[in-house]
Amino acid sequence: MSLLDRIKEEPLPEGYDREGVIFTSGGVFFAVTEKKVMVLGKEVVRTEIEKAKDLPEGFIFSENYTPRIYIEGGKVIAVEILKKSE
Amino acid sequence: MEIYNVTESGETVFLTTPTLKDALIGERVLIIVVDDLKTIFLWKGNDSSVRKKFIGARIAQAVRGERGLLYKVEPTDQGEEPQVLLDLYDVQPAVCSTASKSMDVATAGTQAEEGETSIAVSLSVEMKEKLLGEALPEGFDREGIIIGNDYYGILKSTSTVLGKTVESSDIQKTEELPDGQLFNESYGIRLLVENGNIIAVEILKRQ
Numbered sequence: 001m002s003l004l005d006r007i008k009e010e011p012l013p014e015g016y017d018r019e020g021v022i023f024t025s026g027g028v029f030f031a032v033t034e035k036k037v038m039v040l041g042k043e044v045v046r047t048e049i050e051k052a053k054d055l056p057e058g059f060i061f062s063e064n065y066t067p068r069i070y071i072e073g074g075k076v077i078a079v080e081i082l083k084k085s086e
Numbered sequence: 087m088e089i090y091n092v093t094e095s096g097e098t099v100f101l102t103t104p105t106l107k108d109a110l111i112g113e114r115v116l117i118i119v120v121d122d123l124k125t126i127f128l129w130k131g132n133d134s135s136v137r138k139k140f141i142g143a144r145i146a147q148a149v150r151g152e153r154g155l156l157y158k159v160e161p162t163d164q165g166e167e168p169q170v171l172l173d174l175y176d177v178q179p180a181v182c183s184t185a186s187k188s189m190d191v192a193t194a195g196t197q198a199e200e201g202e203t204s205i206a207v208s209l210s211v212e213m214k215e216k217l218l219g220e221a222l223p224e225g226f227d228r229e230g231i232i233i234g235n236d237y238y239g240i241l242k243s244t245s246t247v248l249g250k251t252v253e254s255s256d257i258q259k260t261e262e263l264p265d266g267q268l269f270n271e272s273y274g275i276r277l278l279v280e281n282g283n284i285i286a287v288e289i290l291k292r293q
Contacts (some may be wrong), residue, residue, distance in 0.1 A: 013269055013271075022284050022287060024232055024235050024287070025235055026283070027234075027283035027285055028283065028284070029277075029284055053282070054282070055282050055283075055284070056279060057279055057280060057281075058279060059220055059276055059277070059278055059279075060276065060277040060278075060279060061223050061274075061275075061276040061277075063223065063226075063274055065274060065275055066269070066270075066271055066273055066274060067269075067273060067274075067287070067289060068267055068268065068269040069232075069237075069267065069268040069269075069289075070266075070267055071237075071263045071264065071265050071266060071268065072265055073265065074262065074263045074265075075235035075236070075263070076232050076235050076236070076237050076263070077235065079232060079275070079287055081275060082269075
């Protein structure tokens with residue numbers, strides 16, 4: 001099972017939603033994206049985690065986010081970006 | 087312009103040479119503070135020791151911390167000086183030091199001996215400048231930095247020098263991380279993005 005799949009299966013802390021995952025070895029950011037399709041007039045929403053493109057350069061900060069850090073063998077393998085549920 | 091010579095024992099000596107050029111000797115590491123440019127040059131002679139360079143880097147950051155974030159630290163090797171520094175070669179340095187505790191703070195916190203690996207486990211000067219040069223969001227303190235798979239913690243040390251307590255801090259790699267997940271609602275996060283990749287993740291603690 002891939003690291004991303006493992007993280008997706010981890011239960012979230014109460015009151016938080018997952019917004020993205022950083023894989024630290026490559027500095028790659030995967031964002032949670034919502035995809036909407038219409039099926040016979042009914043909207044179906046699907047949530048996926050995809051590699052984010054066009055990240056803005058420089059520092060990014062918002063006080064609404066909290067990290068969850070994944071450690072293996074003393075190394076940080078991933079950082080999950082969690083947002084308080086509205 | 088003030089010039090400080092970094093010594094092998096970890097002290098700094100205020101220099102009063104006729105011109106800046108006269109102070110530039112290959113065995114030396116100098117801290118050159120130019121208020122007009124809001125720049126702290128870390129000048130490293132070609133024959134200076136690794137230890138002096140290490141101490142000098144710490145002092146330069148401490149001086150910057152004291153003088154303000156508008157100041158920048160510019161490391162330069164002998165023979166590769168930027169034009170702005172070359173233009174000051176014939177200028178006479180100040181004859182009085184305005185430095186206060188920053189020089190003591192930096193030297194008191196020095197623990198590495200020549201040949202030790204402290205330099206390798208500290209953040210690079212360039213990365214330190216990049217991250218520490220960005221003001222922290224209001225209401226947050228920096229607790230750690232993740233670069234690649236490595237976690238760098240803020241190491242605080244306290245020393246007593248002739249009865250005066252001096253504190254210093256450095257950012258050093260932390261190896262003793264517990265396996266598993268770490269989550270605490272009291273923490274925030276700030277990302278540094280370059281060329282579409284996240285090159286640093288700062289872990290911030292809410293005050």
